[in-house]
Amino acid sequence: MDRQEAERLAKLLKAVADPARLRLLSIIHSAPEGEVCVCDLVEPLGLTQPTVSHHLKVLTDAGLLTRERRGTWAYYRSVPEGWSSLGALFG
Template identity: 80%
Template sequence: MKRTNGSLASAPAVDDCVRLGAEPLDRPEAERLAKLLKAVADPARLQLLSIIHAAPDGEACVCDLIDPLGLSQPTVSHHLKVLTDAGVLTRERRGYWAYFRLVPERWLTLRELFT
């Protein structure tokens, strides 16, 4: 496991990317992928990933994510925590605000999963 800003994340290496259909998944791999898919299988979380991915510096402050989603700050923070705990995002605190970035390996896993 890899430590990311104080929390443990099990981000796979680029070589660990799995494509459905390449060969049957074993149970541990299926469970790992199911956990990742469960974390992103929410409209608000997909929006968050999209916004962060499209951000000019590839990162976004939680303060900039509230209005586009139309959700309260605690709700947005909850969704960001789920994504961070799943290893999809990293979190960096700067003063009062937290900034989030995509974890490249996890983003690649999501992109490659269905190709």
């Protein structure tokens, strides 16, 4: 593994090394519609909207989620390649 790949994987692992982020990934990945509005993530986590948004940004920056803005709300989807990268570490 070269340095660039090691840094990318370290960023990915750091992003998922938080219980709230793991819960967010689980909720979004298992959503029947394939996406979840940030407004629907606050209550299940019991965190404030700014805190949830921060965690979502970290996951998006790590390549695990994508974000689409619709009006005042942001909708998040899982990125299959991000899940593949995680799976490759443990497979």
